[in-house]
Amino acid sequence: MKVTHSKKKRLGSVIKPSILASIAAKNLLDKKLRTLLTMMGIVIGVGAVVFLISLALGLHQVVDQQVLGTKSVNTIDVTSPNSTNILLNDANINKISQFAHVNSVSPAYILPGQINYQGSVADTVVYGTTNQYISLSALSFVSGSKTLKTGSDAIVDTAFLDLIGQSNSKTAIGKKVEIKTSITDAAGNIKLVKTNLTIVGVINIGAGAEIYMSDQPFIDAGDPTFGQLKVVADGRNDVAVIRQQIAGLGLSTASPLDTLGQINTIFTIFTFVVAGFGGIGMVIAVLGMFNTLTISLLERTSEIGLMITMGARKADIARLMIFEALLLSIFGGTGGIILAWIVGQILNLILTTYAHTNGVIGTIHAFSVTPLLVLASICLTIIAGLLVAYYPSRRATRINPIDALRYE
Amino acid sequence: MDSMDVKSPPGGEVSLPKSSSLNNLITVKGLNKQFDTKSGSVKVLYDINFDIPNNSFAIIFGPSGSGKTTLLNILSGLEPPTQGTIKIEGQDFYTVDSDQRALFRAQSMGIVHQVNYWVKSLSVLENVAMPLYLTGVEKNIALKMAMQNLDLVGMADFAHTRPLVLSGGQQQRVSMARALVANPQLIMADEPTGNLDSKNGKMIMDLLIKCQKELNRTIILVTHNIEYLPLSDIRLYMVDGKLTQSDKGQHAPMNEIISSLTSELAELTKLEQRQ
Numbered sequence: 266m267k268v269t270h271s272k273k274k275r276l277g278s279v280i281k282p283s284i285l286a287s288i289a290a291k292n293l294l295d296k297k298l299r300t301l302l303t304m305m306g307i308v309i310g311v312g313a314v315v316f317l318i319s320l321a322l323g324l325h326q327v328v329d330q331q332v333l334g335t336k337s338v339n340t341i342d343v344t345s346p347n348s349t350n351i352l353l354n355d356a357n358i359n360k361i362s363q364f365a366h367v368n369s370v371s372p373a374y375i376l377p378g379q380i381n382y383q384g385s386v387a388d389t390v391v392y393g394t395t396n397q398y399i400s401l402s403a404l405s406f407v408s409g410s411k412t413l414k415t416g417s418d419a420i421v422d423t424a425f426l427d428l429i430g431q432s433n434s435k436t437a438i439g440k441k442v443e444i445k446t447s448i449t450d451a452a453g454n455i456k457l458v459k460t461n462l463t464i465v466g467v468i469n470i471g472a473g474a475e476i477y478m479s480d481q482p483f484i485d486a487g488d489p490t491f492g493q494l495k496v497v498a499d500g501r502n503d504v505a506v507i508r509q510q511i512a513g514l515g516l517s518t519a520s521p522l523d524t525l526g527q528i529n530t531i532f533t534i535f536t537f538v539v540a541g542f543g544g545i546g547m548v549i550a551v552l553g554m555f556n557t558l559t560i561s562l563l564e565r566t567s568e569i570g571l572m573i574t575m576g577a578r579k580a581d582i583a584r585l586m587i588f589e590a591l592l593l594s595i596f597g598g599t600g601g602i603i604l605a606w607i608v609g610q611i612l613n614l615i616l617t618t619y620a621h622t623n624g625v626i627g628t629i630h631a632f633s634v635t636p637l638l639v640l641a642s643i644c645l646t647i648i649a650g651l652l653v654a655y656y657p658s659r660r661a662t663r664i665n666p667i668d669a670l671r672y673e
Numbered sequence: 674m675d676s677m678d679v680k681s682p683p684g685g686e687v688s689l690p691k692s693s694s695l696n697n698l699i700t701v702k703g704l705n706k707q708f709d710t711k712s713g714s715v716k717v718l719y720d721i722n723f724d725i726p727n728n729s730f731a732i733i734f735g736p737s738g739s740g741k742t743t744l745l746n747i748l749s750g751l752e753p754p755t756q757g758t759i760k761i762e763g764q765d766f767y768t769v770d771s772d773q774r775a776l777f778r779a780q781s782m783g784i785v786h787q788v789n790y791w792v793k794s795l796s797v798l799e800n801v802a803m804p805l806y807l808t809g810v811e812k813n814i815a816l817k818m819a820m821q822n823l824d825l826v827g828m829a830d831f832a833h834t835r836p837l838v839l840s841g842g843q844q845q846r847v848s849m850a851r852a853l854v855a856n857p858q859l860i861m862a863d864e865p866t867g868n869l870d871s872k873n874g875k876m877i878m879d880l881l882i883k884c885q886k887e888l889n890r891t892i893i894l895v896t897h898n899i900e901y902l903p904l905s906d907i908r909l910y911m912v913d914g915k916l917t918q919s920d921k922g923q924h925a926p927m928n929e930i931i932s933s934l935t936s937e938l939a940e941l942t943k944l945e946q947r948q
Contacts, residue, residue, distance in 0.1 A: 279776070279809040288795065295794035485768060571790040573852075574751060574809040576779020578772040629896070666751050 273368075273651070280581050290615050292561065300593070303557040308604055310550025314543035315605035315634065321536040322629025323609070323633035328528055338501050339368070340401050342509055342519045343494040347561045351515040353491040359494055364510045366503035371398035374483045377491025378446035380474070382429040389425060390473065391446050393480040401495040404477075408434040409466035416479045418446075419462035425474040434467040444476060450487035458486050520604065533548050551630035554593050558586065558657045569661055569667025579662040586661050590654030591647065598646025698891050699725040699748065704757035704855075706743055706914075717743050718914045719826065721757070725907060728860075730885045730892045732902060735911035742896045744911070745863050748893065749784055750774035779807040783852030785877075789838040789844040796821065797847050799855040800830040804855040823848040826880065843872030849880050860884055863895045878904070 293300045343361070345351045362370050374393035379386055392398075394410045399420065404411075407423065419442065423434060431437040446458045461483050479545065489634075496511065498504045501522070508518045562569075569582055609632030616629045706718035717740045725731045733741045744754035748759060750766055759766045766774065778784070783804070791800050798819050805815035823829045826846040828839075836844055845865060852860055862881060866874035882904060884890040893900065902908055910917055 279779075280806050281812065284806050284812050284815075288792070288799075289808075291794040386891055396838065419813075565793075568792050571792065572803070572807070574749065574778065574784055574786075575804050576773045576775045576777075578807075581773070581807065612731065667746055670786070670788075 279578070280584075281403065282584075285581070285584050286588050286592070289592055292565070292585075292593060293589055296561070299557060299560075303553050304597045304600065306550040306553040307594060308600040310436075310543075310547035311598045311601025311642060311646055312604040312608075313358060313546040313601075314540060314645070315602050315638060316608060316632070317539035317543040318638055319605060319609050319632045319634045320538055321532060321539050322638065323613075324535075325528065325532040326630060326633055328532070337401065337403070338521050339498045339504060339540065340502060340521065341496040341498065341508055341511065342546060343496055344492070344517050344519075346515070346517045353494055353516070357514055357516065358491075358494065360514060361494065361511060364476070364507055366466055366499040367507060368497040368499050369397065371395055371401060371495045371497075372480070372491040373398045373493050373495070374448075374480055374488060376446045376448065376483070378444050378476070380476070381443040381469075382427070382440070382444065385429065386620055387428040387474065389428070389444070390475045391444060392475065392477045393446075393483040394477060395480060398495055399477055401497065404468040405470070407467045407469050409438045409464070411466055413477070414465070415478055416481050417460070417462055418465040418479070420466035420468060420477040421464055422468045422470045422472070422475045424472065424477055428474050433501040437464050437467060440464045442476075444478065446483075446562070446612055448483055448486050448488035449490075451489045456486050458482050465632060474579070547645075547649070550597070552655055554590065554650070555653045555656070557593070558590055558653060561589065562586065562657045562661055566664060566669045569664050570666040573666035574670070582661045582664070583658040586658035587651065587654040590650040590657075592651070594646040595643070596651030598643055601646075602634070602639055602642050608632075633654050678941040682708065690741060696727050697724040698727045698762060700758075700760040700763070701748075701859050702758050702760075704744075704747065704759065705755050706740070706747060706752070707755045716914065718747075718754075721916045723907075723909055725891065727891055728885065728889045729906040730882070730904060731894070731907040731909065732905040733895045733909045733911060734897065734899070734902065737897075738913075739911040741911055742835045742863055745861055745893065745895050749782060749861055754841075766947070776808075779804055780855060781858050783855065783857040783860040785845075785852045785860070786865060787864040787867045789836070789841070789848050791844075793835065793837060795835075797828065797836050799909060800836055801851045801854050804851060818901050819850070819854055822854045823847065825853070826850045826876075842869050842876075845869055845873060845877055849877055851937065853880075853884065857890070859891045859893070859940055861893045861895075864897065865894070866896070867897065 343353065344355050346672065351357075358370050358372060361367060371394070373395075374391070376391045376393065378389050378391035380389050399412065404420075410418070410420070413420065421437075421442075426432060426434060426437050429437075429440070429442065431440060441461060441463050444460050444462055447455055448458055449455050460478065462476070462478055468475075498507050504520055504522055508520065511518050569577075572582065613628070613630055613632055616631050620627075621627050701721055701723050704718055704721035705716070707716040721744065733744060735741055738765075743752065748755050750771075753767055761777075769777075781932070792803065795803075798816055801823055802812075802815040802819035805818060806812070810818075820829060820832060823832050826849050828843060828846050828850060831839060831843065834849060839847065845868070849865070852862070860881065861878075865877050865881075869877065878901060881892050881894065884947050885892050896903070
């Protein structure tokens with residue numbers, strides 16, 4: 266039996282953490298109603314934060330989908346701000362292709378044209394291009410083929426069909442139309458390009474009449490200038506540098522990342538605002554937890570005194586209080602996350618069902634509980650638990666056991 | 674002076690005879706304790722000196738307010754002295770920090786209080802296992818040892834009940850089991866039979882005697898009860914914070930002490946009758 270003399274060495278807790286956790290759980294269960302009410306406060310507080318943030322995240326995703334559709338964020342649209350002096354020609358295409366991290370360059374002629382269908386004539390926008398450009402354009406296909414298989418294939422939009430009196434997109438497939446456009450060749454001569462095409466696919470753009478056809482007739486006619494390029498970068502992070510390089514050629518660029526950036530800014534602010542509202546509930550829950558732990562400490566002053574007389578160290582007492590706070594916060598936090606998820610899923614189901622009755626296809630995820638949100642919420646509740654435990658545990662370690670035993 | 678004689682100058686050091694087989698477990702020198710309150714300082718212990726050898730049965734006795742419990746609190750490492758040293762096996766107990774004293778208490782001291790204190794949310798079994806938990810013993814081993822000790826005090830049948838539903842005598846037996854569970858070298862009991870009937874009181878005292886005689890433990894008992902004095906090897910008599918006498922039973926002052934305690938008891942009885 267020796268007293269260990271070591272002034273520098275600080276003794277930590279010796280008691281097994283599982284035993285401390287078990288004692289903490291029994292202490293909490295000893296006051297079931299109080300523990301239940303405190304935990305419900307945390308469930309509501311954390312649930313409110315998670316529910317509102319999941320709404321912000323869900324709406325963000327919905328808006329992203331609506332704005333971007335299936336567009337690749339790696340794609341850069343290139344146009345010429347001055348089509349007279351700065352040309353989107355083969356020379357510039359070659360230069361752009363040489364830039365680092367450029368995956369592909371897809372040009373398209375964009376020309377005004379005329380439709381001639383069974384004697385009736387109407388105006389349209391003609392895209393003379395490749396299948397790669399079409400796939401990068403993230404078009405919303407209604408029926409038929411999504412690609413041009415031959416030089417005489419054409420993909421048209423529903424507005425185009427309206428002009429030729431074909432409101433049914435399925436029966437329009439296979440109809441033959443004549444398209445007339447004029448181009449200017451390298452020598453400056455204006456040439457008429459007349460092409461007979463067969464409709465193979467229908468898209469819905471929601472704008473005026475448009476037709477996508479092969480670029481070969483315009484190349485054959487000697488048009489050296491394209492209307493637009495779609496440049497695909499290797500990765501999202503390469504887009505900014507490539508855009509700078511393209512701008513260096515005097516060309517204009519646009520990227521879905523521009524829109525995405527604006528949406529992100531708006532939704533970041535929105536997320537903070539809703540998290541702030543939810544945070545009010547969280548603050549009340551934390552105060553409730555603090556109150557419970559402080560009262561619990563006062564009620565158990567003599568018990569803590571007893572534990573010290575039996576050989577409990579400061580670390581043991583502090584950890585017991587911390588375990589109680591963590592049990593409250595982790596179980597309450599988990600309950601809050603589950604509650605928010607369940608309510609969000611029910612609302613998603615209701616919104617989707619409502620949307621389906623109004624002809625909208627697909628599932629609406631207005632509430633999105635992401636793994637990151639779950640992780641962040643658990644971390645938040647653990648941090649809250651530790652902060653709440655700080656004062657009672659500090660106070661508990663300062664209890665004089667002799668005074669504490671007289672306390673009862 | 675034979676080996677059982679004691680030199681005991683009033684308020685001075687008590688020189689206990691050292692037999693070849695008994696080494697001093699506790700050595701107290703120049704111990705003073707003073708409490709500072711708002712209304713001033715109150716000195717409760719004056720220059721206490723004594724030794725307690727290993728495997729002995731020491732009784733601290735004296736009238737109420739004489740400083741017995743304060744002395745016991747200081748010996749158990751819960752109340753630092755204002756002045757003086759407490760050496761346990763030659764090592765100064767108060768030069769180590771409170772955590773190290775706590776660890777020492779958990780491993781080597783069993784304390785029995787007059788009033789029973791419990792961790793109310795835990796069962797009798799887990800309360801008894803608590804000193805083992807505090808020394809880092811695995812739960813299943815601790816519970817097994819706790820059950821053995823409850824069996825020793827005849828309380829195994831109550832292992833899974835809450836301690837507060839037990840009678841005072843039963844609680845004190847469980848408290849004894851808790852004090853013994855970590856197999857401590859030193860057992861300190863502060864009037865453990867004070868609130869018990871004679872039957873339960875005898876059982877507690879028998880356990881303490883068994884611990885000393887059969888398990889070679891050192892016992893320090895604080896008591897008012899002069900009936901227990903013959904059981905002890907060492908008697909430390911305290912009056913007004915001073916250790917006035919100590920003996921092994923041969924000294925004349927013991928008669929005075931008994932006389933003093935008897936008078937005090939008579940006064941208390943009269944007071945009760947008046948009320």
